[in-house]
């Protein structure tokens with residue numbers, strides 16, 4: 001399963017975002033809600049369910065909206081010099097290591113200083129905070145590389161030694177391949193074996209960029225002064241109001257409104273039951289949603305998965321005529337596959353043995369046999385025929 005991490009300074013709203021995104025919404029409760037520990041939870045990517053285009057009914061979506069689980073980590077608050085172990089430094093880095101992509105939260109309201117202490121709204125310019133996470137991560141990677149560098153350099157004297165493989169081995173946790181490392185070396189026009197410190201730091205920044213794609217989320221957009229927002233918008237960041245999303249999900253649980261995460265608006269179910277304060281709160285949320293086309297929480301998760309991680313949604317089925325599994329459940333699973341994946345890759349995702357025994361696949365929409373090398377598209381419904389049952 002894909003893992004996203006919420007990172008950023010203290011007090012920018014990570015835990016609020018986490019709580020909202022991982023809250024078992026009554027309407028998406030088809031999925032078991034699993035909290036591994038308070039900082040690890042399951043959030044969902046929103047996608048149109050394939051059942052609609054097939055004119056089917058499936059028990060896995062809500063009115064054609066499907067939520068596909070991803071792991072979400074609320075990373076310990078990060079302060080400058082975390083790479084030197086300041087604050088909860090090592091804990092934060094260990095969490096980040098597990099992530100496929102990072103949602104970097106900044107306080108778009110300008111209400112927290114560089115260290116994450118609350119200050120008055122508008123008194124800190126958050127644009128500077130964006131660079132800081134990349135810097136901390138780069139210096140963390142550099143610290144690890146530096147520890148191994150003398151040894152790697154000695155080994156590099158031996159014939160047939162691959163510095164790319166050796167560096168990839170040092171960073172196995174980061175899922176960086178020797179090819180990634182070779183690409184980074186070329187892109188930066190470096191000669192790794194003879195690189196100086198500054199060059200190695202640049203190289204580490206590139207490795208971070210490759211292995212941990214990052215989406216900056218300007219949270220507290222509801223309180224963001226126009227000038228700060230405009231400046232952040234130039235950097236093409238996503239905006240969000242995690243507090244609005246959390247309030248809405250609570251209102252859904254209380255059956256006060258109907259709303260699906262990622263909707264651009266909500267509907268009040270029971271106006272009469274609302275207190276004046278609740279009414280005013282909902283009016284404010286409605287204004288924020290109008291300005292940002294929703295609360296931005298679901299949108300940020302979707303962008304991380306579909307844009308940063310380049311995923312498509314593919315539905316494996318066992319019965320291509322009824323689009324179901326052996327138990328008769330229609331479109332029982334949705335997989336977030338990397339763009340460019342083939343039916344053979346899908347087979348491996350379903351089960352290693354199914355992958356090993358892969359014979360061919362059938363496109364359930366056309367009932368045509370498709371080749372092992374066929375590139376899957378978003379919304380594909382695929383039956384895999386494998387020698388292993």
Ligand SMILES: Nc1nc2c(ncn2[C@@H]2O[C@H](COP(=O)(O)OP(=O)(O)O)[C@@H](O)[C@H]2O)c(=O)[nH]1
Nearest residue numbers: 010011012013014015016220223241242243244
């Ligand atoms: N106005 C506003 N306040 C928020 C929002 N999200 C979080 N907060 C507030 O910011 C403070 C810090 O939030 P928290 O989630 O604990 O931040 P963390 O330290 O990054 O985990 C709390 O008082 C939240 O209520 C938001 O979207 N809008």
Ligand SMILES: [Mg+2]
Nearest residue numbers: 014015016077
């Ligand atoms: Mg927190």
